[in-house]
Amino acid sequence: MSGFSTFLxxxxxxxxxTWRIFVVPGMLLFFAITSPIxxxxxxxxxxxxxxxxxxxxxxxxxxTWRDSYAQFLKSLSQMVLIAVVITGxxxxxxxxxxxxxVLTLTKPVSRRSFILAKIVSQAGLLIGATVVxxxxxxxxxxxxxxxxxxxxLMASVSIWAIDALLMIVVMTLFSAxxxxxxxxxxxxxxxxxxxxxxxxxxxxxxxxxxxLMSASGKALMQQPTGVLWPVxxxxxxxxxxxxxxxxxxxxxxx
Amino acid sequence: MxxxxxxxxxxxxxxxxxxxxxxxxxxxxxxxxxxxxLGPNGAGKTTxxxxxxxxxxxxxxxxxxxxxxxxxxxxxxxxxxxYLPDVPGFYPWMTALELVEYTGRLFGIERRALRxxxxxxxxxxxxxxxxxxxxGLSRGMKQRLGIAQAxxxxxxxxxxxxxxxxxxxxxxxxxxxxxxxxxxRTTVFFSTHILADVERVCNxxxxxxxxxxxxxxxxxELKRRAAVDRVVIDVDGDPTMLIGEIExxxxxxxxxxxxxxxxxxxxDLKSAQRxxxxxxxxxxxxxxxxEGAEKSLEDMFVELVRHAQQ
Numbered sequence: 001m002s003g004f005s006t007f008l009x010x011x012x013x014x015x016x017x018t019w020r021i022f023v024v025p026g027m028l029l030f031f032a033i034t035s036p037i038x039x040x041x042x043x044x045x046x047x048x049x050x051x052x053x054x055x056x057x058x059x060x061x062x063x064t065w066r067d068s069y070a071q072f073l074k075s076l077s078q079m080v081l082i083a084v085v086i087t088g089x090x091x092x093x094x095x096x097x098x099x100x101x102v103l104t105l106t107k108p109v110s111r112r113s114f115i116l117a118k119i120v121s122q123a124g125l126l127i128g129a130t131v132v133x134x135x136x137x138x139x140x141x142x143x144x145x146x147x148x149x150x151x152x153l154m155a156s157v158s159i160w161a162i163d164a165l166l167m168i169v170v171m172t173l174f175s176a177x178x179x180x181x182x183x184x185x186x187x188x189x190x191x192x193x194x195x196x197x198x199x200x201x202x203x204x205x206x207x208x209x210x211x212l213m214s215a216s217g218k219a220l221m222q223q224p225t226g227v228l229w230p231v232x233x234x235x236x237x238x239x240x241x242x243x244x245x246x247x248x249x250x251x252x253x254x
Numbered sequence: 255m256x257x258x259x260x261x262x263x264x265x266x267x268x269x270x271x272x273x274x275x276x277x278x279x280x281x282x283x284x285x286x287x288x289x290x291x292l293g294p295n296g297a298g299k300t301t302x303x304x305x306x307x308x309x310x311x312x313x314x315x316x317x318x319x320x321x322x323x324x325x326x327x328x329x330x331x332x333x334x335x336x337y338l339p340d341v342p343g344f345y346p347w348m349t350a351l352e353l354v355e356y357t358g359r360l361f362g363i364e365r366r367a368l369r370x371x372x373x374x375x376x377x378x379x380x381x382x383x384x385x386x387x388x389x390g391l392s393r394g395m396k397q398r399l400g401i402a403q404a405x406x407x408x409x410x411x412x413x414x415x416x417x418x419x420x421x422x423x424x425x426x427x428x429x430x431x432x433x434x435x436x437x438x439r440t441t442v443f444f445s446t447h448i449l450a451d452v453e454r455v456c457n458x459x460x461x462x463x464x465x466x467x468x469x470x471x472x473x474x475e476l477k478r479r480a481a482v483d484r485v486v487i488d489v490d491g492d493p494t495m496l497i498g499e500i501e502x503x504x505x506x507x508x509x510x511x512x513x514x515x516x517x518x519x520x521x522d523l524k525s526a527q528r529x530x531x532x533x534x535x536x537x538x539x540x541x542x543x544x545e546g547a548e549k550s551l552e553d554m555f556v557e558l559v560r561h562a563q564q
Contacts, residue, residue, distance in 0.1 A: 003329070006359040010345075017347045099343020103403075106307045106337040107360035108329035253310040 003109030004117055011121035023087050025129035027080055032133035035072035036140040039063045065148030068141040069156070069220055072134075076160050077213055084126070084164055085192055088171025089185035091118045092249065093178060102254050111249045115172060119242060122168045130161055155219035159227055162234050163212040167192070169238045173245040176252075209234035258321055260285040260411050260441035261306065266315035268301050268465075275301040277465035278315065283458070286438045290452035290473075291445040293462035294559060299445035300340055302462070303415050306443075307337050319411055333361060336409035340416045340445075342400035346389025350381045353388055354403050361407040368406075375402040378432060380425070393420040401429060412436065414444035418451055430455050449555055461558055468558045476554060485518045485526050490540030499533050514542075 015021055043060040050058035092115070095101040105114060134157050141148045170191055174184035199210040211230040218225045261283035268276040275298045283289045293299050304310040305317050308324050308331070317324045322331045344353055354372040363371070376382045379398040384391075391399065397420045404412060417433070418426045433442050434455040446452060452459050452473070459476060461469040469476060489496065493516055500518070501509055505526055508519035520526040523546055534541045 003360055003362075006356070009359075010356055014345065014347065099339065099341060100345055101343075102309060102339055103343055103357070104360065106309065106332060106335070107357060108333045108362070109360055110329065253304070 003107065004113035007104060007109055007113060008117040008121055011117055012124070015121065015125055020087065020125070024080065024083050024126060025132075027083050028076075028129045028133035029136065031072055031075035031080070032137040033140060035075060035137055036068040036144045039067035039071045040144050042067070063145070065141050065145045066152075066220070068137070068145060068148075069153045070217075072137045072153070073156055073160065073216060073220055076157070077163075077216065081164060081167055081192060082189070084167050085171055085188035086185055088122060088168055089175055089188055090181040091122065091172055092175040092245075093181050093184055094175075096179070096252075096254060097181075105254065112246045115176065115242070115246045115249055119169055119172050119245075122172070123165055126164055126168065127161065130157060130164075152220050152222050155225075156216045159212055159216040159219055159225065159231075162231055163209070163216070166209060166212075166234045166238050166241075169241040169245070173241045173248065176245045176249040207233070209237055258285070259283055259318075260287075260320060261289075261443055262318040263302070263306075264316045264318075266302065266305065266317055267313045268298070268305065268310070269313045274465050276305075276312075279462070279465065279467045281460055281467060281470060283441060283443055285441050287458050288433060288437050288442045288456045289444070290456035290459040291443060291462065292447065292449065292452050292459055292555065293445070294447055296464075297462040298465040299462055300415055301465075303337075303339075303413055303443075303445060306413055307335070308332065333407070334410045336404035336407060336412045338397075338400040338404045338414045338417055340419070342396055344388040344396065344399065346387060348388050349386070350376055350384055350388060350391070350399050350402075353399065354406055357403040358406040363407065371406065372402075375405055378402065380428065394422055394425050397421055398425060398429065401432070409440060412440050412442045412444075414442065416446055417444055418446065418448060426451070461555060463559045469554070484546065485520055485523070485530070486543065486545055487516045487518070487530060487534070487541070488543035489514055489516070489534055490542055491538070493537075493539065496534060496537040496539060499537060500530070503529065 040063055043063055046058045046060055050056045092101070095104075101114070105111060134153060138148065138150055138153060167188075171184065171188050174187045174191075175181075178184040178187065195210045196213075198204045198208075199213060205211040205214055206226060207229045209230050212227075212234060215225040215227045215230055219227075259282040261281065263279055263281040266276050266279045267274075277298075279298075279302065291299050291302070301310065302317075305312050306319060306324055308328070311325055319327075319331050320334055324331055345356075348356065351372055354375060355368055358368040358372060359365075373382060376384075376399075379402040381395060381399055381402065384395075388396065388399065397417065401414070401417060404414070414433070418429050421429060430451060433444065436442050437455075437457070444456075456473055458472050459469070460467050487493075491514070493511065493514060497509055497511060497516065500506055503525075505520050505522035506518060507521055510517040510519075518526065527544070527546070530544060531541060534544075
């Protein structure tokens, strides 16, 4: 086993043996289970609220598979992305502050391998958890709402996953650049909210990765997504951030 | 083994902003030696070790391990060294065996050979059979685990930063015996501020103070240098007059009185041994003892550091 594969194997074992297994995968699974249920009960809840308010009439169409998927996608694009930011904040800075980076990097492991293994392990965890939770969401949606198409959810979750993977690489860069986990988390949240803000501007939404979120929603609605530019710029930004994380980490003294 | 030094440090300088951590140190550590890197806290020992392991970069100068420049050689050098930091950081969710096996795999050691080697190193470190996670081990146990993991690749150069600082007397003795047993096979370079450890196992020592090497010699030579310039006299009576008399002598460098005992620092031991009995008799005192005292490494260390600071 090379240094990279040994360190990567350590990362996956660490995910399995520590709290990390419960955060992003746990949240994804939670939302996969609750989204169809929430979609199913929301009209009844709204009606009961309306009943207690004299003069208020709430008319909602019966819920469908699309409501279930939309609920799941909404949770992914808000709560899960924030969880990705929080957990990714300590990816490098945590190892640096605990001294474990020194343990590994005084062996035949390059700093580039260290950073790339961090990115690959987090990406692997996210992709695996997303596949499982999407399958769970589809099964529950079929159980509650009857036969439901899988294609729209797969397309929208795939576009969301590109956004989440970019966030992992951005957080690895911040975690390599800042000494404290809190500082990298703050920078990550700042980046997250800034991209939301910029996405309001139509040209940015159309031609940069900030448009991935709305493209994901459009895919669910089976509308044209115009996803080419957002995906291409996300890939470019991801490569640039990964290179930046390696560069910053190689310059540092431990 | 060739005659080239295992570690060669040339005019090594390290600045942290305005602070000078290393101020042009020069060292050559022979292969197979146990080399003590001695100095008070803050002398620059850990900084030098961090440069040797590639964790930090020098401001100027160079450091070589087995002929390769540590700042450019990368994995080639790291594959041949073992390193124990002063405060070792381990993954708390691993067991001791998992940790040693993990470090072994980083060196590319085959899985079949690795288990046996890891178990024997843990046995040597007194940690065999311990199933507790590393997070639950005491500091001393972690230190011993650190030594075990540093030896997993059978390193040609073993770099130890304060390896005995967190150990109880038995653990310390065991570690020192283990270090001594490596002499001739592995070059051991260990930093410490515990003089007794250096005297016990090292055959060479460098004393570092404020980023400068103030002494660098084989232990035996350093002790030989220290042994000849101190004389202890025990007299029968008040030595005040005697002190007044002998402090005029040109070979006297320092006088220290403890009751009826006088300790003299001398530049010419033969003159001191010849003239002192007569001076004692002239002062009307009886001579109970007159001997050349061997200055300890501690005396030497304190003297060198004080001198450098002045």
